[in-house]
Amino acid sequence: NRYKLIDQPLGKGANGIVSLAYDTTEKLLVAIKQINKTLTKDIQSMMREILIISKCHHENIISFKDYHEDAEFIYIIQELASGGELFRHIVKRKYYTEYHAKVFTRQLLSAVNYLHSNNVIHLDIKPENILLKQIPEDYDKNDYFKPIIKLSDFGLSQIFNPEIQLKQSGGTPGYAAPEVLRRQALDFKADIYSIGVVTHTLLTGQLPFNGYNPKEIVGNQLKNNWQFKMEISTEAQHFIKQCLEYDPCKRPSIQQLLRFDWLQMKGTKLIRELHLGREQLKRYLCIQKLRMGMQYVLLLLNESE
Template identity: 35%
Template sequence: MYREASIMRALEHPNLVKLYDLVDDSEQIYLVMELAEGGELFDRIIKRGKFSERDAAIIIAQMLSGVRYMHAAGYVHRDIKPENILFERQTDDSKLLITDFGLSREVQPKMMTNCGTVDYSAPELLKSKLTKSGYGPEVDNWSIGVVSYILLCGYPPFYSVNQDDNEIKKQIMSGTYHFHHPHWDHISKSAKNFIASLLKPDPEERATLDQSLEHPWIRLETSSTLDIYPMIESSMRDTLARQRWRCLGLAANAVNLFTMASPTMVNRCLSTKEQTLNETV
């Protein structure tokens, strides 16, 4: 948590949540952050009850801007996903805030840590331990591509009916995804082109964030104003429910592991905040 706070203090951008203070009362550590009253991305869309390509492009443009700033400052986020996208206010013109820098790190030549949420993980990140080739900040570009895909149809490009992570990983590493009929019939070619430019399995072929910000769809030159919410509502609600069940499952597993740990291990976990932790990246 100290490392997360250090990174947040080093970053100042309108679309990155601000850290105001860190409070350590010897028993707990608290991060005092910018208030985000507008809620999470999916909840906001569902509550509004209307959504268009133009709305999606405005959201993605802010994500691109915030992450580009991070990369320029020498950091990679590594956990870009809808749950980590909040809004400052409930108004329609509220700015977006990227949150949760727990997996963020300074950019290194060849990062190796396999982390983040599988559904949004880039192929090179999933392969890093196997190939020993590592990965770079382009993994965030891929994640933004996945979020963009979901915003326009309500479901992820890489998906397993049984929530089988291994099946999802295989799809991601092969770069296999589709713009299914009829879900994508009403989406513009420009939007599909933008997504395809980010979901390139080879990071060297993937669109840079600068290129993405200059894309005509992001610049609102080709983004449709058609209300697509009636077409995506059901899928988006299902996706949101699955994500929350997964989070509950992960939390339950963590509690079980912690409960079964020996007193010595528990004390060791509780004292880690007093240690300097080094990660092999």
């Protein structure tokens, strides 16, 4: 009775939906992730997600509030990131530069650094899982407004133990590291690869890997077949190239990434408008919206059977 659902879906997935709700005790809006038990093959993974997020306390990680379950659903109550998805914010800005992309990337690195320091590998870092805490109505009047990002969705996350070989099936084509796609042994470097893809997409509005469908994208990932299609700074290119090293042993650690020149440099050198990248992002979001709609239809069909 503490949480009153509001008929406003915030997101949809293969196993359930995220809905808006009101916490009558704390007098604030929250997000409730409703997971359908009949559609979830691995309840143990779901409980691991709850364990991980309940112990995470970081400004750039979505905070856990409560957990409930009944015969049909598991309910995870979380902080509401009212600003929505990061990429949707970007396409609405009148002015978007490498400076802004760098601000977002720094926050993402801070969140992942916290996770890795606590032996957690996220394994699903992608644009849809990067939310914004809140956005004021007049944010576009301030070119240097810095939204706070929130890394979310720990459904694939794992606790790393160096004495146990870790393998992970799943992951998102285009963002998951090659060792994840090949179901090989993995470690923290899998997240570094995903950070590289997200940063590339932040700067160019498109994935590094061409492909008309997930199979083609994965094929190009496994061939390490990609190149920069837009002009961005040399420092940004170096950052992304290091993250996307095919061999995980050659990728930098999160601590090393934080010291890269691209993140340290200041001044006007990195201030360049990314109009083309923003237009590419609009197309990217249209495609993702279509895919999410298809997933939701499949969810409704499965529930009706």
